[in-house]
Amino acid sequence: MSATIDRATVERLVREALSKHSGGAAASTAKPNPLVVNISARHCHLTPEHVEVLFGKGKTLTPVKDLYQTGYFAAEETVTIFGPRRRMIPNVRVLGPCRGDTQVELAFTDAISLGIDAPVRISGDIKGTPGCVLVGPAGVLELSQGVIRAMRHVHMSPADMVHHGVKNGERMALRIESPGCTTVLEDLAVRGGDDRIRLEVHLDTDEGNAVNLERATKVELVKLTSQGTCGCKH
Known part of the structure; x- marks a missing residue:
């Protein structure tokens, strides 16, 4: 049985070979x-527990499209976001894999529409951020924090x-x-x-x-x- 090597491994092996051949100078001389x-459109990341709340007991994310970064994907699952103005944005895509914290990433105009004063943060930095309400086909999730505009x-x-x-x-x-x-x-x-x-x-x-x-x-x-x-x- 023949084994396949993923793209990232091939690139790493090539860089290592070039580095050895050129005495370690490949990192600065090789073609970048x-x-x-x-464009990263509005989306959300969910914990495994919140996936079950929104989509049903035992439910896991269903990949439908690979993203550019290896191992990441757009899921079949979507949610509706509700803000304090009782306005909503439907069909917001969930991205996988699951994370340790649930996070919603919006553009500035999205946040204005929902009435959320979302700060600009690096993804994952959600402490002290506003929350929202997420609605899925199986349940409702009220977040106390997690809404950002991604830097x-x-x-x-x-x-x-x-x-x-x-x-x-x-x-x-x-x-x-x-x-x-x-x-x-x-x-x-x-x-x-x-x-x-x-x-x-x-x-x-x-x-x-x-x-x-x-x-x-x-x-x-x-x-x-x-x-x-x-x-x-x-």
């Missing part, structure tokens, strides 16, 4: 991973961070060239991970629409200067 910029961020492997000269938690800028709408977005958080991570920027729907991302002809990451500015040529 291609940059992908994706724009870039996922990076160790090799990507070395290539761009940044560390986990630092800030970068993203320059987007679109017809009549060239824009620089600063405060792009670096989210470092292991060798399985693919180089990817996440923007919310408001940001993606504002920069006309769908028609962008060029995107590039820019390292900030010591003064905290992007140093782009405008």
Whole structure:
């Protein structure tokens, strides 16, 4: 029986081979991973316990589409979000796998529509954030916290961070060239991970629409200067 090797493992083995061949200089000289910029639409992450509350006892998430990052997926399951204004947003996608805390990620206009003052946070940082009500086909869940506007961020492997000269938690800028709408977005958080991570920027729907991302002809990451500015040529 032949064994298959996943993409992340192949990339790691190639980097290691190049590093040995060039005396350890491959991390700074090898061609960087291609940059992908994706819009992350409103969604939620659930704990296993909350999946059962919303979708039924013994229920687990049903993957329907793999996301760009290895191991993550869009689930078949959706929920309806209710805010304090008694307004709702239906058919909000659940993303998997399950997490240790339930979290709802909205764009600014989503939060305004629901009447929720959602702060900008790194995903997972939900302490002291507003809550909401989630409704599924099998039950209702009232969250005391967990609603955020996800800070724009870039996922990076160790090799990507070395290539761009940044560390986990630092800030970068993203320059987007679109017809009549060239824009620089600063405060792009670096989210470092292991060798399985693919180089990817996440923007919310408001940001993606504002920069006309769908028609962008060029995107590039820019390292900030010591003064905290992007140093782009405008």
